[in-house]
Amino acid sequence: MFSYAKRCILVIDDEPDLCCIVKLTLERLKSWKILTTESAQAGLAQAEMQQPDVILLDLTLPSGDGLTLLQILKTNSTTQSIPVILFTATDPSSNSLKFDPADVAGVILKPFNVFQLADQIIEQLGW
Template sequence: MRILIIDDEDDIREATQICLEVTGDWEVLTASSGREGLAKAAAEQPDAILLDVMMPDMDGLATLEKLQASPATNRIPVILLTAKAQPAEQRRFSQLDVAAVILKPYDPFTLSDQVIDALKTG
């Protein structure tokens, strides 16, 4: 399975990529911004997208909106990665049409399983 990671932080993006490749046998694509992520999602058609919520310029929620508005990408399941764990934010995320929300910091050894579970139920 192919997954696209959209995260502006190089170290998080690289660590997440390694985790998924090693523990889940994923083919991992990466993007360092919402704009790059939109282009890669449309061109590469990954099986899922891991999307960071907090990014400069176009944040994760704006990127999600554009992914869902485009016929080229609106069927790709999106999993949000966020450090925002406040109840109000959690309620807001639960109202979005996403496969799951995974809180940072996440356990790198269970991330692949979390993604697979989200895609099965999402």
């Protein structure tokens, strides 16, 4: 049976309470290593340094636009192969968001059920 214990997830979201909830839930439910950061710049640095298995990326970051960070991640040779799941309260199907659907592995809309979050990640990544 496949083990999820070695998985590493980077959460880039400007809400510290949400980062804490996601970290505690996924570490407890799946024993995954969860890294969190609240800014685009720190998120890019963490992604390059840690090479996580997946990135949960909020689209509305005060220190830098999440869509811009997505483009940087997908054009950076160090991070381009890391799957990115948009983690957002903004419906990505709205006309206000312009991104290439091929750049994202999935979307998790906020609010979300914390107990179903791990299953959503597993389903969207095909783990």
